Amino acid sequence: MRKLMMAAAIALPMFGTAAIAQETVKIAYIDPLSGGGASIGEIGLKTFQFLAEELNAKGGVLGKKVEIVAFDNKTNPQESLIQAQKAIDQGIRILTQGNGSSVAGALSDFVTKYNERNPGKEVLYFNYAAVDPVLTNDKCSFWHFRWDANSDIKMEALTNYMKTATAIKNVYLINQDYSFGHSVRTAAKSMLAAKRPDIKIVGDELHPLLKITDFAPYIAKIKASGADTVVTGNWGQDFALLLKAAADAGLKVSWYTYYAGGTGGPTAVKQANLNHQVFQVGEGIANLDNKPSQEFEKALRAKYDFSLFYPRAVNQMRMLAAAADKAKSIDPVKVALALEGMEFDVFNGGKGSMRKDDHQFFQPIYISSLGDRTEKEPFDEEKTGWGWKLIAKIDTAQTMLPTTCKMERPK
Template sequence: MKKAHFLLTGAAIAVALACGAAPASAQTVKIAFIDPLSGMMGSLGTNELRSWQYAADIANQQDWTGGPKLEVVGFDNNLSPQQSLTLLREAADQGIRYIVQGNGSSVGLALEDAVAKYNERNPGKELVYLNYGAIDPAMTNAKCSFWQFSLDANSDMKMEALTSYLAKNPSVKKVYLIDQDYSFGHDVARAAKEDLERKRPDIQIVGDEFHPLAKVKDFSPYASKIKASGADTVITGNWGSDLALLIKAGKDAGVTANYYTYYATTTGVPTAMGAAGAGRVKYIGYFGPNTPGNPPQADQVFDGFKKKYNDDLSMIATYTGIALLSKAFKQTHSTDPVKVAKALEGMKVQSLNGMVQMRADDHQLQQPLVITTWVKADGKVVKHDQENTGYGWRTDAVLDAASATLPTTCQMKRPE
């Protein structure tokens, strides 16, 4: 990876940190990526690390920051909250002031709390946590923090939009819920039941299943239950290998229900689906690569990433995060985390899915959402396939940010 770095001696770095923030143009700002880079979720984490690094490369080449260069450094947490806290301390000890993480709300909640406590104990050495995928609603509600910024729509926001869409479909009559057994999975199931009861009380919930996170290697028993239930619709918050293996098992078992997912675009899932998922696997999220009206740079970024890594960009929140951080550096003429965090509040940037805004009240990004279906790529409506399968995501609906905007209970405690 080509990067232009301004190198500082150890003494110069020490002086810069002691003085708060060095002149912006004199710095290389390191960003710690704390997520799985090995194990069952390792391929997903590797893709996401490259996504952050690729976006940072674009920012460096185009001087988005107005001076400082960006470098994203990977830390393998093995999807463990405890190990993530150890890595957070290691990153802080190395002088890294910006943290990114997105796999697992159990990790995200631990980091959010740890960052807030660290900052209370270490004034002048504060950390900022950019959360690109841990979407437990508590992170921007009851447990919100000034130092955490959520770049993805939380699970309640996505379910609000999804159930409004499903409520208009009379063919949806029996829904099976299957999720990972931790806080995020339980939030997905809770929101699905509450929202469907409110919008379509005639829909029958025929299954409400939880399974261990990243430990199940054979989902055939679960697929058999889904088939036996007679469900016409499956709603799942599963991600990574848990989603890929679930869909594969459903294919093998002859499950004919439509799957509505949060994460079917993530690494490994498209290959597991192949032709068997065509027309049946759906995705609710903040970006569709084939959405009409995407900003022009979307195709450029997708094509460039594919050319460099022979892989697909699966998380555009990484691009959004670099765009926000860069604009804050440029706007404040500083890389000081306190100044940058304050600048991020209410900030708008143009991302790959259009104009987005970081809501100041709770640090929850407000952005449009899409509902897409896995279909055969035709080079026109579906220009981008995924994982060289010949299949990609057809955008069925584009929902403006207001369709998923929810009130917040956040009581933000800001530094003086």
Template sequence: MTFRARLAPLAAALLLAAAGGASAQDGKVYKLAYIDPLSGPFANVGELMLAHVQYAVDDINAKGGVLKGQAKLQLLQFDSKLSAQESQSALQAAIDQGARAIVTGGSGSSVVTALVQAVNRWNQRNPGKEILVLNHSSIDPELTGKACSFWHFQTEANTAMKMKALANFIKKTPDVKKVYLLNQDYAHGKQWASYGRQLVGLARPDVQFVGEALHPIGRVKDFAPYVANIKASGADSVITGNWGQDMTLLLKAAGDAGYNLRYFNHSAGSVPGTVLAVSQARLGQLTWVAEWHPGQADSPRVDALAKAYKAKMGKDFLAPRIDMTPRLLAAAIDKAGSTETVAVARALEDLSFDSVVGPVRMRGEDHQLLLPQVVNTIAPVDGKTVKTGWEGTNYGFRTEAVYTGNELAQGTDCKMVRPGG
């Protein structure tokens, strides 16, 4: 487990002495813990997410914090190592240090599910010391479906919502005819494949699904054998939930093989290295979906935030939803007028928030945030639809379609059990 405190020694001693005690309850400091991968094959993803969360926390504090200046947020940092066991150890360490909320999501749905289950047990056994889980990137619909929890809030569109957006686009893209499903061998990868078959099949009954494969997450170094199988199937498109190095290595292998595929993905373009990989492959079209993409037209509020973020952090801004996550928490604390966890959770339910990507709402029945989704494709700069290159390349992002959260909202199997019955 890796923990990197960013406090002066004296301040750290004072805050740790108060952890879990009256001062945290009174609102002098509200601790939230970041638990996501900071080492291993997806460390670059974890560092990106951490930078977004840290920037938002610092900005909230710079503007006075919460509760009309009575409280400041403090971010603790832990390395999940992409492991459910390590994440639960980090959770206990965070609790011991006084955390009242967990920010997570980049470790994958199986890890986040384990964290939510651990939080459920802790909260049941420790009334008055409950904590929340704020999930910015794990998009398993079960987390706001059958496995929903009063203590868990999802600030990203889920798998079904994202696939619905892509299916709507594919419906209008006749050159997609034969589709291969290639995904990581864990819950999210299997769900991305399943929703692909279901929703794309409904939108385009003429599409043929010509093959399917699962591969170990983060362990494949050469995707050439998988690309060979895709080519043998005759596929023109791949529905893949791959992210991080599993996406960039797939692009490289297809480019090396001279295979010009279309890829449909949930968030690959917001991960460092993906645009560079597409430009180096010089083949293939990667279409993905997110709440915003760099260079998106008519997004002045995101542009301003991205500029301020780059000036302070020295990195490119990529994910408004991650920046939004602690801001939603701060808004709920202010709405509740308290840092007491049950009150904050109730304030989050049905919270409407004027975000940089437009109005969003945390649906109370299942704690799923309804936010816009933009279907976009990584493509060469042409001065018209793609005006700015990314990652030092002449490739950027072309907007294909924009959908509101309400347009993509799905039904839910959630049967929420709330405190007090």
């Protein structure tokens, strides 16, 4: 009898833990929480935690509480795989990551191979920000879904606007030396050549990712080149420090960017006094005339001291809930099948859809500039007094580029 009681005492806590686990949908957030990417990684984590709270306030996912579990990958592909395995060992079956396409490529490959070896224990990888086009082209995976527009889609939109800016004559390209940075420079050169053959590329620079602390030598090259415009995919500290060096050197050019709105970016733009000279392409801004997204923005800013930089993360989490509801399950295979082809009212307004062929999400794309605000722009950024102003909108249908994906689907 004593042995039976001891066995029961051991079994009950274990049963309780399993029951709690079944009542929780855990999502592993694998992004930098230390090192050069930590500032933007921390904002991403808090954003996802805020979104989990939003879902939980509405009953969670199929009545289960949503929890974000943080794993620090230090923006390193190898470390990311270690953290992914730790998450899986804890029973987590949904991974999300965004900062660094080199990390994204490693994770997509890891998840695909893991699922091949472990049928019935599949894992999904939700990509909210890594935009190397190859991830939904030649290296696509059934287990990978991307909610951000890939870099070719963004460059298509950006260069369509740039071709109308007749003041642009000399362009300097500066990008981070990894897969995403390479895709930005390649697309910029080919698209500008096709749309504005009169534009000269007067510089094409690559630099180490998140390792440069002083961009003064790079700014000196830009000044010497005679460039009137810079195109960059830099993100995180690599954008903020680049603009800081530009301010210190008094460089006055136009900037066409992907991620000027990231941590420290708006502050650097204001310090450089580049009033509506810095342009950004993305899936939304705070100052769009859309009441639901503006209400969300107010709530987020009331809790945290930052603005929403990831509208795509909102779409991702809300679509997860919709897919689980459609599938009546949180099983990864069933959720994946429910997501394929899903049409969705996106965060900033309008229709979006998850293409079945390659798992690339399509949505309206916006081009905006940062500077002085009017009554139409109620939100500023980083307490600078400056805010994003809408310059152009590209409807969903005009963002759809073809894919080379030949997806292997589970049997």
